[in-house]
Amino acid sequence: MPAPTRHDEAWRYSDIAAVAAAWPLPAPENIIVPAGGHYARTIVQDSGAIHQIDIAIGKGATAAIHVLNIGGEYGRIELNVTLHEGADFKLGGVQIGGNAQTLEIITTVTHAEPKATSSQIVRSVLAGTAIGTYLGKVAVARNAQLTDSVQSVKAMLLDRSATANAKPELEIYADDVKCAHGCAIGELDPMGLFYLQARGLSPADAKKLMLQAFVAGVFEGAEHEEMLIEAALQKLGELV
Amino acid sequence: MSDDMDIKDKAAWDAAERVADYEHGWSSDIETDFAPKGLTEDTVRFISAKKNEPEWMLEWRLKAFASWKTMTPPDWAKLNVPPIDYQDAYYYAEPKAKPKLGSLDEVDPEILRIYEKLGIPIAEQKLLAGVEGGEDGGLPQRRVAVDAVFDSVSVATTFRAELERAGVIFRSISEAIKEYPELVRKWLGKIVPMHDNYFATLNCAVFSDGTFVYIPEGVRCPMELSTYFRINAENTGQFERTLIIADRGSYVSYLEGCTAPMRDENQLHAAVVELVALDDAEIKYSTVQNWYPGDAEGKGGIYNFVTKRALCQGRNSKVSWTQVETGSAVTWKYPSCVLNGENSVGEFYSVAVTNNYQQADTGTKMIHNGKGSRSTIVSKGISAGHSNNTYRGLVRVAPNAEGVRNFTQCDSLLLGSLSGAHTVPYIEVRNPSAQIEHEATTSKISDDQMFYAMARGLNTEEAVTLIVNGFAKEVLQQLPMEFAVEAQKLLGISLEGSVG
């Protein structure tokens, strides 16, 4: 298979040169969560790696993945998730980029059978000329009734030369489903920043505190919550 | 030319009599003059010659045709379209009893009767009577100037004299090319470039007619302008081209309606619409698209590949697209706004209904280049039967565009478990001061809603129509009043048989 180009949907915002250099990629990691099982995983991408993981979540099983995408010139985390009946999948993802980093999280969550639930929360903070992308597709198969899926995508740009891309996509073939997607890209609330400063925080500290609040909730309940928050804060500290 | 010149659509006419599902599915016995079947450089020359076009126009067409031959149709839409044989169609069909443009008395009475049957008022006196008479004591009936495009030619533009007094130019594009070549040349192909996409390029080569509007500086167009497109002839593609220029501080509301007869084969419609709004100008563009959607088994119907784009070039300029898409077997259409002007505003309000085997891939692009530019997108997709309905959109904010705002709401309603509803929004932001919000929801009509409506005495179809109209209300209320009434009825008709 040739290396992807920008015409390939899943790579449209990628650092194509970096991808070509890494091509061909090893086969994706394959994870099967058996019926009734539970799987948890924390991924800290801090070296410029491409992670590709296929996850099949069996009947009534659950999986929770927490991702911190911060390192290297190009970092990509790609998850292909298939949910069977009554399964649950949760993703909490944060990417923080500066300089000329290109960071992306790509998820395809397929509700193959009825009554499965999924949630994806992704937060990006981008400074310098960094590019941060989240491509998040939720697909509901023809008979996957009573699917319940939520997706919340937010990005914050700290500099004019940074870029945030998002594609919160829905592909739905069943009628009795609940799918709600929300995506917001913007700057820190200026009134909130003023409020913090009026209470004595310096502009940089106020910004940092607001950014910390912006990303911290994503890791609530994660297996390595403290480590993730600490690593995220350190990276934020480098940017502000 | 062949026997086709004398074509009589008896078979289709009979079919229309038999099947009443599609209200405008009848065709008419109009003697029609065709270009030779197929698409070659000669077809392009034929069309240009038929229209007595100036040399520059022919050259432009030929250049487009040469590029088109090297291009391939776009494949990224969520559409399943069999390959189209571009040689197996007519690219020009003209009603034979040629009307003298501008003089309604001489329009073939049969064509007038067709428009009458479609409920489109192209007789001025009737409307004028409504205004001057005011017998019923109600509000005077709103006057609408109409450009009626029948297959490949414009057969009448109405209210021309009154519009001219206001300085408004309302012409078929063929006339405009001859009468206002400077204005046409300045903007034609500037908003949708010749090589923009496969269908737009094809349109450049073979467009036959369409509407040209120029609203001069500071003029509020005294009435709504409209074009009604009708594909009547068999095996014929319609390639119209619309160009609307709103000069500084002007305002115009423009309505577009489309119908076609029921036919077993698919017919191609590839239009290009270009809008320009200069400083402080506003264009409101409303469409009710009701091309023949094909039958319940998915046979026949119009392939609707349309490129619509507005250039909000001026400061505080505004373009608002409202569309109600119920027809066509395939819809591929993304009315967009390039927001170059400071504080310019783009709006897109859409209701797209698909039933049976219809496929729609429609949405918008909002390209924010201007500081303080704002856009609103409200898309309501309703999928029934075996149909697929996709919203596809792009919101892009350029690095230098400070203070941009966008709000997008995409709601899908599924009727029955065999259809598909899809949302494909692209968001690309390069300025930190932008505030972009996107929300998407998917729902169905709940049993409780149905039961409640039916307990109040509505039958199934009335209940569905009521609930669907409620779902689409935000969009429908953007339409001018008489269009809104038509659109509400259409939603009901399009969904007949989808629930129950």
Next chain:
Amino acid sequence: MLQITNLHANVGDKPILKGLTLSLNAGEIHAIMGPNGAGKSTLGYVLSGRPGYEVTEGEVTFNGQNLLDLEPHERAAAGLFLGFQYPVEIPGVSNVQFLREALNAQRKNRGEAPLSGAEFLKVAREQATALGMDMEMLKRPVNVGFSGGEKKRNEMVQMGIIDPALAILDETDSGLDIDALRIVGDGINRIMRKPDKAVLLITHYQRLLDYVKPDFVHVLADGRITRSGGPELALELERDGYKELAA
């Protein structure tokens, strides 16, 4: 303590304050009253340095220092506290964390040692208890999900913890029921009624003044102080309305 001289300020291109002069000494409580749109909230924002509020003319000194030269957080460290009319919600940031960071930032600015977590919690608990606020609320994100009255009470808790020299309280009474009004009024007296402190109460109504007795009352109309007097002026305003007095 605070000396405002001929202050002119714009919001956007619009002039709001048009030559306001006012002087507050330590130990005094001043009330500023006036009709809607007179520029009352603008005065609070200009004094605390909100971006977008531009001073076009005039001077403000705070304990001899040029206040207008300072950034908002520097004004806070200098001892100025703005009680917001609409306290801002900040999801994800807990009240406790926010206040501790704010207090220690101010202390650092003044060259004082930061409070430890335990020391801070002791102060916070005292203040919350005094204002009848549940400690659990202090752990919740700043103002998120708080009712209007709870937000105002939270402002007073913050004021108690930060212990400023000058408090500018913008419509602190709005949105409070009668019990909450008394609690907030008692709080203001307890925290700020001291010889080395001063308060500028910005209010539309007289009712807060039943609990916090001002030493001076000023009428602000069309961007200027049009009348000044003692507490009796507030009663007069309540009785006759602003129309009579504003001119």
